Amino acid sequence: MVGSIKGFTLGISGLALLTSLSLHFQNPSFSEKENLENKTINYSINDSIKKQEEKIILKRKEFVENARKYLGEEYQWGGRLTKDNPGIDCLGLIFLAYSKTYNKKWTEISVNPSEIVKKEQLGKPVKGLDGILEKNVDFTRLEEGDIIYLLSAIKIEDKPLSEINGIKYWPWHTGIYSDKKNNLFLHANPANKVTESNFKDYLQETTEAIFVTRIY
Numbered sequence: 001m002v003g004s005i006k007g008f009t010l011g012i013s014g015l016a017l018l019t020s021l022s023l024h025f026q027n028p029s030f031s032e033k034e035n036l037e038n039k040t041i042n043y044s045i046n047d048s049i050k051k052q053e054e055k056i057i058l059k060r061k062e063f064v065e066n067a068r069k070y071l072g073e074e075y076q077w078g079g080r081l082t083k084d085n086p087g088i089d090c091l092g093l094i095f096l097a098y099s100k101t102y103n104k105k106w107t108e109i110s111v112n113p114s115e116i117v118k119k120e121q122l123g124k125p126v127k128g129l130d131g132i133l134e135k136n137v138d139f140t141r142l143e144e145g146d147i148i149y150l151l152s153a154i155k156i157e158d159k160p161l162s163e164i165n166g167i168k169y170w171p172w173h174t175g176i177y178s179d180k181k182n183n184l185f186l187h188a189n190p191a192n193k194v195t196e197s198n199f200k201d202y203l204q205e206t207t208e209a210i211f212v213t214r215i216y
Contacts, residue, residue, distance in 0.1 A: 056216055059101060060145025063215065064178045067097035067186050073194045080106075090174045093188045094147060097176070098122065102215075113149055113171040114159035116213075122147050123213035131162025131169065133209045139183060139200060146177040146214050148185070148199075150207040161211045169209050177212075 076087020081096065088096070095106035109121045116122050129141055131151075142148075149161055151169035160168040175187025178196055185199035203210070 060215060063097055063101040063145050064176060066100045067093055067176050070194045071196065075188050075190055075193050088188050088194060090188045093194055112158045114161060117161060123215035126212040126214050129212035131164055131211050133164060134203050134207055137210060142177045143214060144177060144180050146212050147174060148177055149174045149211040151209040151211060153208060164209060
């Protein structure tokens with residue numbers, strides 16, 4: 001059996017195809033409904049991801065604000081602002097602000113940066129900033145709330161955080177990237193107290209490399 005359209009002869013398979021196409025164009029509702037459902041699902045997923053990202057960013061900002069509450073506190077190595085450990089040091093500042101923001105006990109966080117990083121206790125390493133020389137730092141990749149470890153080739157009683165060009169680097173200080181617009185660094189300055197100052201200037205004056213983690 002054959003059919004003919006404008007001089008073209010069609011076999012059974014050709015007629016079946018035309019019938020299918022005809023039905024599709026006459027009743028496209030199923031396909032349109034399926035596409036609409038897919039778009040709705042994708043929108044819902046994307047909207048959920050966006051809201052989660054916004055929530056994370058707001059928490060990081062809260063973390064920075066909680067750390068700012070300690071501005072002016074005198075530096076004391078091992079300080080946690082307690083009776084037995086007065087004053088505050090660089091890790092103490094981060095621990096206290098983190099504990100207040102994320103409702104977690106700072107006493108459960110290691111005092112060794114290598115272990116903190118390995119166990120991701122204060123965020124995940126930021127790719128491209130997870131061990132980089134000071135001269136190569138791209139400041140645009142930093143985000144407010146990032147935790148920055150300043151590194152030196154001088155060995156300390158901890159494992160090195162990074163090895164660059166065959167040279168091992170150990171953490172000697174840490175702080176918080178607190179203001180992206182003004183490029184500020186919030187930390188318990190070993191030579192003074194808790195301060196907030198230009199990060200680029202401080203970096204050039206004091207350190208050889210950095211390692212960055214970001215809280216999610």
